[in-house]
Amino acid sequence: MSASFYVGALELTTGAVLVCAVMTLWRRQVRTIVTMLRLQGVSLALVAGVLAWHEHDLGLAITAALVLGVKGALVPWLLRRVIRLDPRSRETAPLINVPASLVSAAFLIVVSYVVCSKLTALAPSAASRLVPIGVATVLVGYFMLVTRRRSVSQIVGLLLVDNGIALVTFLLTAGVPLIVELGSTLDVLLVVVVLQVLVVNAGARHGSFDLDEMRELHD
C-alpha cells in the first residue's frame, strides 16, 4: 500500500467517524442517529483495518473485526430493539437546539485541536496528526450526553465517547494490548446490554422510560 493511499484512507475513515458524530447531533430521527452510529462503527473498524494493514499487525486486525462486529452490527441492533419498545423515543428532544448544538460541536472540535498539539508532538506521524478528530468525537459524545433527553440518545452519546477513545487508541498507539481491547469491547457491549435491559424492564414494569420523569432522586 502506497503511503499516500494509506494517508488518504486513514484521513477519510477517520473523518467519517467525526462526521458521523456531528450528524448524530444534527439529525432528530433516532433511527437515523442509530444508523449514523452504525456507520461510525464501520468507519472505526475501517480505521483499525487500514492501520492493521499498514503496520502488519494481526492483533489490530482482530480488533478491527471485533469492532466491526460489535460496534457496526451488534450494538445498533440492540438499540433498534430499544426504539421499537419505546415509541416515544423515535425523535430526540434536545435541551439545546440543533443549530446551537452544531455551533458548540464546532467549538469542541477547535478545543480538541488545541489540546492535542502536545499529544502529537511526542511522536508525529500521519496517524497521530489525526488524534484531534478522536478527541473531538469524545467531546461531541459527551456533549450529546449532556444535552439530549431520550434514553437512546444517551446511550448513543456514551458510545460516541467510547468510539472516540477507541479512535484515539488506534491512532496513537495502534491499539492497546489485545486482552485490554477484548475486555474493553466486551465492557462496552455489556454496558449497552445492561442499559437496554434497564429500559426494556422499566418500560414493561412502569409503562415508560422517560429521562424527564427520572428526577425523583434529588436532595
Add this chain to the structure above:
Amino acid sequence: MLSLFALVIPLVMGVIALVVPWRRWIGWGSAVSSAGVLGVGIALCVTTSSHGPVSSLHGALRADALSSFMVVVIGTVALLATLQTPRVMTQELEEGTTTRRHAGNYVVLMQAFITCMLTAVLAANLGVLWVAVEATTIATTFLVSHYRTKKAVEASWKYVILCSVGIALAFFGTVLVYYAALHSGVGKIGAASLNWTSLMAIAPHLNHGVMRLAVTLLVLGYGTKVGLAPTHSWLADAHSQAPAPVSALMSGVLLTVAFYALLRFKAIADAALGPAYPRALFIIVGLLSLLVAAVLLIAQRDYKRMLAYSSVEHMGLLALGAAAGSSLAIAAVLLHMLGHGLTKSTLFISSGEIAHAEGTTEIAKVKALLARRPVLGGIFGCALLALLGLPPFSLFISEFTMARAEVNVGLWWVVAISLVCLSVIFVSMTNHARHLLLGAGSAPAVSLRARSVAVPLVSALVASAFIGVSAWPLLSLLQAAAHVVAP
C-alpha cells in the same frame, strides 16, 4: 497461586449460585466465600511481607503488599455484607419483594462484583485494572436496581451512565499513559508496557505533556468511580436505592478500589512529573469533594443519602492524604480505607434495617430510634460517631495521621480548609443524628432479628475501635503497602 485462589473462590461460588436455584445455604455459601477471600487476603499479606510481591497466571496477576492489603479490605467488608444475604433474601422472599430467581441473581452478581474488585486489585496490567473496574459497574447495575422500583431504575440508570462516561475518561488516560510509555525511548516493551512495574521503571522518561493530560483524565475518570467531586453525583442516588448490603459493599470497598487505581497511577505520575502536579490535582478534587459534601450535608433530608455524601467526604480526605504522598500519609490513607470500609458498611447495613423497620429513609419521619430500637439505634449511633472520626475508632487515627502528613509537607492550609469542612459536616451529621436517634419513645421488645444483625455489626465496630487503638498486626503491613506507592 494464592492470588488466583482469591479470584477463584467467589467465581466458583457465583457459578454455583448461577446453576443452583436459590436456597438459604447459598446465601451462607456467599458468606463463606467472602470469609475465604479474607483468609486468602491474610495469607497473601503474610506471604508478601515475607517474600515480597508474588505473581501468578504468567504474570497477569501480581500481589504486592498494597494489593494484599486491598484484598483484606475487600474480604472484610464483603464478609460483613454477605453475612446479611441469607437473612435479607429470606425475609424479602417472605415479604414477596423478590423472587427466587432474583435472589439467586443477587448472589451471582454479588460474587461477580467481588470477583471484579479482586481482579482490579490483583491485576498486574493497568489496562486489566481498568477493565475490572468498568466490570464492577456492570455487575452492580442490577444490584442497584434490585428492588426494581422506579426510583431504583432511575438510580441505576444514572449510575451506569455517569460511571461509564467517567470510566471511559479513565480509559482515555490509560491509553495516554500507554502512548507515553511506548514513546519513552527506553526500548520497546510492547504489551508489557501497561504493567505497573514496568511503567514505574520507565516513569522518569515519560513525556510530561502527555502524562499531565493522562493523569488529569485518570483523576477525573477514576474519580467518578471513587465519588470525588465534581463527578460524585451518582453516589447518593445509587447508594440510597441499592439493597443495604450492596450499598455497604459499594461504599465500603468499591470506592476505595477505584481509589486504589488512582494510587497506582499517582505513583507513576509522581515519578514522571514530580510530586507537585499530581498533588495540586488531588488537592483540588479533595477539597472540592469536602466542600460539596459539607454543603450538601447541611440540609440533608434522607439518611441514606447522608451516608452517601459522607462517603464523598471521606474520599475527599483520602485524596488529600494521597496528595501529601509521603509513606506516612499513604499508610494513613490505607488505614482510612479499612476503617471507612468497616464503619460505612456497618452504617449502611444498619440503616437498611432501620429503613426496613420504619418504612422510610427520611430523617424527619424517623425519631427516637435509641428509645424505640435500642440495639439498632445504638449501633447506628456508634458507627456514626466512628464515621465522624471520633476516638477510639480507627478513622480518628487515620484522619489525624493524614492531617499530620499533610502539614509535614507544608499543606497546612489544606488541613485548615478541610478542618473547617469537617466541622460543618460534624455539626450537620450530629444534627441529623439527633433527630434520628434521640427523643422519647416506648421501647418495643428487642426482636431476635435485631440481635442476629447486631453481632457482625458490633464486631465490625469493635474491630474498628481495636484498630484505632492498636493496629499492631497491621502496622508493618501498612508500612510495607505504603512503601509500594510512596517513596
Add this chain to the structure above:
Amino acid sequence: MTPAGSPLGYAIIASLLQVVLVALGGPLLMGLMAKVRARAEGRVGAPIRQPLRDLRKLMGKEGLRAHHSSVVLAVAPLVVLGSTTLAVAISPLVTTHPLLSASADLFVIVYLLLTGSVAMALAGLDTGTAFGGMGSSRAITIGALAEPALLVAVIALSIQARTSNLPAIVADTITHPVWSSTPTRLLALVALVIVVIAETGRLPVDNPNTHLELTMIHEAMTLEYAGSDLGLVTLGAAMRLGLLFALLMNLFVPWGVATGHTMLALPAAVMFLTLKASLLAVVVSLIEVHSAKLRLFRIPELLAGGFVLAVLAVITQLVAR
C-alpha cells in the same frame, strides 16, 4: 519593717484596746453624727451616747424568732459581729502592731467585711418575708458595687508602700512625706469616702433613720431582728462604721498611730484616733445634711464614680513612678 516581731503582750493589749475603743466609739460616732445633723437642722437632737443606751436596752430584751427562720437567722449576728471584731482587732487603728498584724492584709480586711455583708444578706432572706428579701437584695447589690472600688483604692495605696499589709501601709505613710504622691492619695481618698458612705449605709446611699419601707435598705434587712439579736446587729453595724472611719483616717493622715512597742504611746494614739474619727464623722454628717437620698438606681452611678476614681488613683500611681 515586719510587724510580726512585736511582743505578744503589747499586741494583745493593743488589740483589746482597739476592740473596746471601736465597740464604744462606733455607737458614739453614730450618736455624734445624729447630733451634728440635728444641730445643723436646727434641732437639739438626742445625746451623743443615745446609741449606747439603745444598745444596752436592746441587750436586755427578749429575742424573737420568726416562723420559717433557720439557724442562719440566729448565727448571722454572731458572724457579723465576730468578723467585724476580728477586723478591728487586727487593723492598724491605734498601733501598727496589733495582734496578728502580719495577717492584716488589705484583702483580708475587705473580705472579712464582705463576710459580714453576706451573713446579713442571708439573714434577710431567711425569714422569707418580702421586706427581708428587698433589703437583702439592695444591700448586697450596693455591697457588690462598692467592693471593687474599695479594693482598687486600697491597692493604689499598697503599690506605693510595696506591701498589701495594712499596718505596713500605715507605717509607710508615716515614714514618708505626706505630699509624696498627692494625686494618688487624693483620688483614693475620695473613692474611699464614697465607699465608706455606701458601706456604712449613710446618706445619700441609705438613710439610717428612715423606716419608710420602700426606701430602706439596711433596716429592711434587719426588720425581723428583735432584742439582743438586734442589739448585736446594730453593734456590728456601728463597729463597722467605726472601723471604716478609723481606717480611712489612718490611711491618709496616720499621725498619732503608735509605731513602736511602748505602751505609753497608746493613750496618745487613742486620743488622736478619736479626734480624727470624730472629725470625719462631723464632715460626713455635714455632707448628709446637704444631700438627699439617691434613688436606688442612681447609687450605681455614684459607686461607679468611686470605682473610676480608684482606678485613676492606681494609674496615677503607676505613671508617677
Add this chain to the structure above:
Amino acid sequence: MSSSPTSDYSGTAKPHWPIVVVLFLAGLGFFVLGLVAATVLSIERRVVVASLGGSLGCLLIFISASQVLLSGRTTSFHSSLVLPLSGIDLTLDPLAALFVAMTSFVGVATLVYYVGYARGELRTRTALSLMLLFLTALLCVPVASSAVTLMFSWELMALSSMLLIVVEQRRHADARVAAQWYGAMTQLGAASILLGLLLLSLKGGQTFGDIRSHVSLMSPTLRSFAFVLTLIGFASKAGAVPFHVWLPKAHPEAPSPVSALMSSAMVAMGVYGIVRVGSDLLGGGTLWWWIVVVALGVVSALFGALHAVTSVDLKRLLAYSTIDILGLVLIGVGCSGALSATGHPGDARLTLIGALLLVVAHAAFKGCLFLGAGSVERATGSRSLEQLGGLIRRIPITTALFGVGAVSIVAVPAFSGFTSEWLLLQGLLHGFVDQSSPTLIVLLVGVIALALTGGLTAVAFVKAIGVGFLGQARSTGAASAHEVPRMMQLGMGILCVPCVVLGVAPGLVIPLVSRAAQVGSTSVKARSVETGVGLTLSHVRGAIEPMLLLAGFMVFVALISGAKSLLRRPARTVEAWRGGGDRPSARMQYTATSYAEPLQRVFADVLRPEIDVEVTHAVESHYYEQSLSYESRVDDAVERLAYQPVIRTLTRVGLAARRLQNGSVHRYLAFGFIALLIVLVVLA
C-alpha cells in the same frame, strides 16, 4: 517507661518501671476492671462495683500523681504499639500531676456520689462505661505528651462527656440540644487545637519533646499562629467568652455527677492546655499572646459573673460561675505569661501558682456545688430557684455541704477560694511593683476584673443560698423534700475537705502547686513565697495565716455568744412581721429574679434582658388593671449576636446547595463535562 531523663522504648526493650508508672497503670487497670464488672454484673451490684473500681483506680492514680508532685521527678512512657502510625507518649511531670491529682480526687468524690445518685438510665451499662471512660480520658489528657495522644484523649473526653449528657435524654428534651451544641463547639475547638499542634510539629516529630527542641527553629509568625489556634480550642473548653456558648447549656443538662466532673476537671483541661502549649512547648512567647489571654479572661469573668447573678436555674447559675472563675484563672495565666514575656519570671511564677491554686480550689468547690445542685434536684424534683426555698430545714446536711462550697467560692477568708484569689492578686501586685511597661495595663485590667467579679459572685451565691435554701418552700416539691442518700452526702463531703484545707492550711498545698507551676523555666523560683501553715510573701510584703484568723474569729464568736447567753434571754418564736397584711405566704417572698433585678438593671446594656409586660385592663376603666404578667429573661447575648447568624447563614447555604443535586442526570453529566473542558483548556 522510664524515669527522667525521658527516653523512648518501642515496646521490645525491657524498661525499668518506677513505682509511679506501676501505680498509674494499676489505676487504669482498675478502671478496666470496673468497666468489665459493670457490663457483667446484675443491675443491683453493677453501680457499686463500677464505682468501687473507678474509685480505687482514682486513688492509685492520685497516689502516683502525688508522688510526682512531692518528688518533682518526671516519668514518661512511649509505645509505638498503641495508637497506630504515631505511637502513644505519656509523661507525668509536675504540671500534669497536679491536674491528674485534682481530677482523680474529684473522680473519687463523684463516683461515690454516683452510687447514691444513679437511677434509671444512669444504672445502665452504657452510662457506667461512659462515666469510667470519661474519667479515664480526663486523666489521660494532662499525661499525654504527644499531639496524637493529646488529641486522642481530648476527643475521647469530649465524646464520652457528650454522650453522658444525652444518657437521660428521653426525659430531658433540652439535653439533646445541649449535647448538640456541646458537640459542635468541642469539635470546632478540637479542630483548632489539632491544627495548632500540627503546626507545632511542622519542623519535626509530634511528641512534645520534639516540639520543645524544634520550637526555636520556627518563625515567630508560625509560633503565634499555632498559639492562637490552640488558644481558641483550649479557651473554648475553659468556657472563655465568646467560645463559651456550650457551657451554660451542657453543664446544667448533664447528670449532676457528670456536671461536677465537667465543671471541675474537664474545664480545667482548657487551662492546662494553654499553660502547656503557651508556657511549656512554646517557651513563653511574646507579650501580645498573653494580652489576648487576659482579655479573654476579663470578658469571661465579667460576663460569667453577671449571668450567674441573673440565672434562675441553679445549675445554670453554677455553670456561669464556672465561666466567671475560669475567667479569673485565665487572667492569672495571662498575666503570668505577660510577666514572663517581659522578663519577670519570678513574678510570673507566683501569679501562675495563684491561677493554678484557683483551678484546684475551683475543682473542689464547684464539684461540691454541682453535686449539691444534683442533690437538690433529687430531693425536690426541680433545680429552678423559683421552685425551691426552705430547704435548710428539710435537707440540712446537703444545705450545709452546699454552704461550704458557696462560702468557698465567695472567697470568705479561711476557705479555699479566698486563699487562691489572694495569691492571684498578690501575683498581680508584684507585677505592679516590678513593671514599668505596657504590661501594667494588662495587670491593671486583671485586678479590676478580679475586684468587680468578687462582689458579683457574692451576690450570685447569696441568691442561690438565700432563695434556694432559706425562706419558705415555693413548691410542693421543695416543701416535701427528703434528705438524699448517705453516699451522695459523702461525695459532697469529700469535696468539702479540700475546700477547708486549702483555706485553713494553704501552706500544705502551695509547695506542690509551686512545683507544678515550674513550667518552662525550671530554675526560676517563685517570688518570695514562704510557707508555714499560712503564706508569707517577702517581696511585696503580705501574709495570711488563715488558721490564726479562724482561731481569732472563733474566740470572738465564742466570747460574744457567751456574753449573750449570760443575758439568759431565750428567743421566742413568733410570726414574721406581716406589714399589716395577711399571713406571710411563700408567694410573698422575694424571688430569684427580683433578687437579681437591681443588678440586672444596672448592667442592662451588657445583659440585654428581654422583658415582657402584659397588662390586661379592666373593662370598666383603662386605669384599672385586671391582671399583669411580667416576664424577664436573660438570654446569652453572645449566642444571639454571634452564633445564630452563622447558623442561619449555613442553613441558607445548605438549602441553596440542594439545587446542585436536583435529580437531573444531565446536570450531573454537565458537571463532569465542564470539568473536562476546563481541564483541557487549562492544560492546552
